[in-house]
Amino acid sequence: MKKRVSFIHCADIHLDAPFTIFGKGNLSDERRKDLKKTFEKIIDLALEENVDFLLIAGDLYEHEYVARGTIRWLNDQFKRLGNTSVIIVPGNHDPYVKNSWYRSYRWNDNVHILTTENPEYLDENLDVYFYGIGFDSFHQDSLPVQKPPQILPQRFNICLFHGTLDMQFTQSPYNPVTLNYLTGLGFDYYALGHFHSRNEELFEKGIINPGSPEPFGFDEQGEHGVYLVELAKDEGLKRECTFIKTQYRAYYEIDFNIDNIEDYHELSEKLTETLSLYDCQRDIFKINLTGWLNSDLHIDVKTLTQQFENTCFSIQFNDYTRPMYDLEELAKEKTLTGVFVRKMKERMENAEGEEKQILEKALYLGLEALFEGTVHISE
Numbered sequence: 001m002k003k004r005v006s007f008i009h010c011a012d013i014h015l016d017a018p019f020t021i022f023g024k025g026n027l028s029d030e031r032r033k034d035l036k037k038t039f040e041k042i043i044d045l046a047l048e049e050n051v052d053f054l055l056i057a058g059d060l061y062e063h064e065y066v067a068r069g070t071i072r073w074l075n076d077q078f079k080r081l082g083n084t085s086v087i088i089v090p091g092n093h094d095p096y097v098k099n100s101w102y103r104s105y106r107w108n109d110n111v112h113i114l115t116t117e118n119p120e121y122l123d124e125n126l127d128v129y130f131y132g133i134g135f136d137s138f139h140q141d142s143l144p145v146q147k148p149p150q151i152l153p154q155r156f157n158i159c160l161f162h163g164t165l166d167m168q169f170t171q172s173p174y175n176p177v178t179l180n181y182l183t184g185l186g187f188d189y190y191a192l193g194h195f196h197s198r199n200e201e202l203f204e205k206g207i208i209n210p211g212s213p214e215p216f217g218f219d220e221q222g223e224h225g226v227y228l229v230e231l232a233k234d235e236g237l238k239r240e241c242t243f244i245k246t247q248y249r250a251y252y253e254i255d256f257n258i259d260n261i262e263d264y265h266e267l268s269e270k271l272t273e274t275l276s277l278y279d280c281q282r283d284i285f286k287i288n289l290t291g292w293l294n295s296d297l298h299i300d301v302k303t304l305t306q307q308f309e310n311t312c313f314s315i316q317f318n319d320y321t322r323p324m325y326d327l328e329e330l331a332k333e334k335t336l337t338g339v340f341v342r343k344m345k346e347r348m349e350n351a352e353g354e355e356k357q358i359l360e361k362a363l364y365l366g367l368e369a370l371f372e373g374t375v376h377i378s379e
Helices: 025-046 068-080 181-182 264-275 301-306 325-334 335-350 353-372
Strands: 003-010 053-056 085-088 111-115 118-125 128-133 158-164 189-193 225-233 235-245 251-257 284-290 314-319
Touching: 003 025, 003 158, 025 053, 025 068, 025 225, 053 158, 085 118, 085 128, 085 158, 158 225, 251 264, 264 301, 301 314, 325 335, 335 353
Parallel strands: 003 053, 053 085, 085 111, 128 158, 158 189, 251 284, 284 314
Antiparallel strands: 003 225, 118 128, 225 235
């Protein structure tokens, strides 16, 4: 008889994350609301797809910041699922510590938390066996010692794992495992969590890391969401997965070249034109200004930010431009400027990496001071 089971696999929601990059103002509050909107979307998906389970592979909330009201709201979301079971493994941001909400709060009957002491849950009606490998503390540099899994081939066997897979760490490993160890356990599916970028390259082996359903920074660009997974057993095992985008906002880092831009008015127009391609009211931007700076154009990062902050949810500018000087010609001059350029070029030729970048910036700032009697330093 053919058996089938379906579930939504998500991880790393980080409810009530502090979002310190936005300070303590309204933007941080809005981003925390975004996380709730995204999680509500995940619950809606589970209901729309009529899945059998919702799997949460760690870091559901931020232990050090989460409010009781958020936990109550979260439990209300789980209640919306009715009899659909929610399977959770604690992560390193929501570990199963003594004062954990997982321990102290009275969760709905459909919520099942897999811990080191009790890592198993068996749904007898659907014949699905769940096993969790998570966190009892905020940092674990090795796997917890717990009861080994009881794999039976006639049922579905699913492992929820929060940690690091096949990565070399010199410092701060988090539940590190090798691929051979994980697959050697013999599960039909491995619901991973911890890293915020999605990865389904190992799906043939039954392994998916869904990433965070909502991005948290400019190092987490691209689409974020969850996976709808179906497992079927007849004579063999068949797996199917579908990525579903859930994110409310996106982060964009844009390199904006100012070559051939004559003045501030033209710069403003071209920036407006570029940003019109995005959802400015919703998304989060970092604009890196690059290229050669026309002598009639001065970049004032603070002024640019003030101009665009009312039309964008969040925007920041970085000034990586350089004045348009002919260094070869200046070096030939028998003047103070010529001596300065020659000395700086000589030092730059003998420097590398960050030191060279600092010397180059000093060169252009020095030339600006020599020619204009003032220096414009971007914050």
